[in-house]
Amino acid sequence: xxxxxxxxxxxxxxxxxxxxxxxxxxxxxxxxxxxxxxxxxxxxxxxxxxxxxxxxxxxxxxxxxxxxxxxxxxxxxxxxxxxxxxxxxxxxxxxxxxxxxxxxxxxxxxxxxxxxxxxxxxxxxxxxxxxxxxxxxxxxxxxxxxxxxxxxxxxxxxxxxxxxxxxxxxxxxxxxxxxxxxxxxxxxxxxxxxxxxxxxxxxxxxxxxxxxxxxxxxxxxxxxxxxxxxxxxxxxxxxxxxxxxxxxxxxxx
Numbered sequence: 001x002x003x004x005x006x007x008x009x010x011x012x013x014x015x016x017x018x019x020x021x022x023x024x025x026x027x028x029x030x031x032x033x034x035x036x037x038x039x040x041x042x043x044x045x046x047x048x049x050x051x052x053x054x055x056x057x058x059x060x061x062x063x064x065x066x067x068x069x070x071x072x073x074x075x076x077x078x079x080x081x082x083x084x085x086x087x088x089x090x091x092x093x094x095x096x097x098x099x100x101x102x103x104x105x106x107x108x109x110x111x112x113x114x115x116x117x118x119x120x121x122x123x124x125x126x127x128x129x130x131x132x133x134x135x136x137x138x139x140x141x142x143x144x145x146x147x148x149x150x151x152x153x154x155x156x157x158x159x160x161x162x163x164x165x166x167x168x169x170x171x172x173x174x175x176x177x178x179x180x181x182x183x184x185x186x187x188x189x190x191x192x193x194x195x196x197x198x199x200x201x202x203x204x205x206x207x208x209x210x211x212x213x214x215x216x217x218x219x220x221x222x223x224x225x226x227x228x229x230x231x232x233x234x235x236x237x238x239x240x241x242x243x244x245x246x247x248x249x250x251x252x253x
Contacts, residue, residue, distance in 0.1 A: 001059060001063050002180075003179075003180040003183040003184055004059065004121070004180075004184060004189065005056050005059050005060060006083060006178075006180035007180050007181060007184045007189070007190050008052050008055055008056040008059070008124070009052070009053075009056050009073070009083050010083040010084070010178070010180070010181070010226055011049075011052045012048075012049045012052030012053045012056060012073070013049075013082045013083050013084035013088075014083075014084040014085045014088045014105075015045045015046070015048050015049035015052070015088075016045075016046065016049040016053075016074055016084070016241075017082070017084040017088040017089050017234065017237060018045055018084075018088040018101075018102075018105060019042050019045045019046040019049060020237050020240070020241050021088065021089070021090075021091075021092055021098075021101075021237070022038055022039075022041065022042040022045070022092075022098070022102070023039075023042050024092055025038050025039070025042075025092065025098065026038075026039050026042070029095075030095055037141060038098075038102075041102070041137075041138050041141065044131075044134040044135075044137075044138065047134075048127065048131045048134070049074075050070055051127045051130075051131075052127065053070035053073045053074060054070050055123050055124070055127070056068075056073060057069050057070055057072070057073055071245070074241070074242075075241070075242045075245035075246070076242070076245065076246075078238075079228070079230055079234050079235050079238060080228040080229075080230075081228060082225075082228065082230065082234065082238075083178075083225065083226050083227070083228060084225055084230075084234075085105070085170070085173055085174060085225050085226065086170045086173055086222050086223070086224065086225035086230065086231060087101060087104060087105055087167065087170040087171060087173070087174070087225075088101075088105065088225075089225070089230060089231060089233045089234045089237060090166070090167060090170060090231075090233065091233060093163060093166070094159055094163070095149075095159075096149050096156065096159035096160040096162070096163040097159075097162075097163035097166060097167065099142055099145040099146060099149065099160075099163070100146065100160065100163040100164050100167050101163075101167055102138065102141075102142040103139075103142035103143060103145075103146050103207075104167060104171050104204075106135055106138035106139045106142050107139055107142075107143075107200055107203055107204065108171075108174045108196065108200055109131075109135045109138070110132070110135050110136060110138075110139050111196040111199050111200055112128075112191050112193070112196060113128040113129075113131055113132045113135055114128075114132065115191040115195075115196070116128035116190075116191050117129040117132060119188070119189050119190070119191075120187065120188040120189050121189045124189065143207050146160065146207055146208075146211050147207065147210050147211045149211070150208070150210075150211025150212050150213040151210070151211055151212050157212070157213065160211070160213060161213055161214075164213065164216060165216060168216040168219075169219065169220060169221055169222050170221070170222050171221070172221025172222070172223070173221060173222065173223045173224075173225060173226065174193060174196075174200075175193050175194055175196060175197040175200070176193070176194075176221075176223060176226075177190075177192070177193055177194065178226040178227055179227075181193065181226070
């Protein structure tokens with residue numbers, strides 16, 4: 001059961017941390033329409049993370065007698081307890097870097113949820129099926145921006161190229177299963193992320209060609225996030241995210 005809970009927390013954490021990053025754009029998008037678009041994507045992601053946290057809390061409470069909630073899992077865990085992908089915690093940078101991060105993550109999510117909806121775990125399957133339509137929009141939106149920036153002005157192309165170079169070393173972790181993933185794969189519950197890589201690369205390559213930017217060469221990939229080893233950036237994210245609850249315990253609206 002612990003392995004299943006860790007897997008669910010991994011899915012929830014990646015969404016939550018990316019939500020916190022994207023939320024910083026609210027009111028600061030380049031134009032009103034896109035400000036609203038990224039805000040809506042952020043709301044989709046936090047909705048998905050809530051579904052995962054609620055399920056994880058239910059399993060924890062049933063097996064341990066604790067009284068966890070979606071809020072306690074989000075606000076009262078430390079950096080080493082978070083299992084989010086390192087990609088999700090990378091800085092917003094400029095608009096190009098935010099778009100590239102969303103594109104890489106959303107495309108990964110699309111292939112992940114496409115298979116997860118057939119999981120033997122009915123609750124995970126239901127969450128994935130419900131979320132797939134949202135993620136399809138996220139892919140369409142971010143890929144259109146990738147093309148717009150890459151095949152746009154000299155400056156936009158340079159900014160996107162720099163963003164891809166910065167974020168690419170964090171994409172490999174998506175396709176390296178942690179121990180809890182491997183355990184759940186064996187039971188037909190989790191998705192074998194290794195099998196997602198070829199489809200992801202093909203799609204990325206296709207969009208990069210349309211955006212007229214080069215696919216980075218394979219190099220060293222950063223890992224650790226799935227097992228609680230993060231960059232220093234996560235600490236700053238959590239200090240903002242968890243400030244109110246830690247300062248005023250059990251505060252409610």
